[in-house]
Amino acid sequence: MYNAELISVLNQYKMSHQAKYGIKRFGLFGSIARGTADQSDIDIVVELEK
Secondary structure: OOHHHHHHHHHHHHHHHHHOOOOOEEEOOOHHHHHHOOOOOOOEEEOOOO
């Protein structure tokens, strides 16, 4: 999955679940963020309001 696709999916999730979970923002890190991932896991950090 390309970063643009992943960001789109995360933004859709945020819009659907922001009120329930207090999601402020998402961030990518690790090999996917560096662009060196080859069939790797996806590292995501989530900042919550609470």
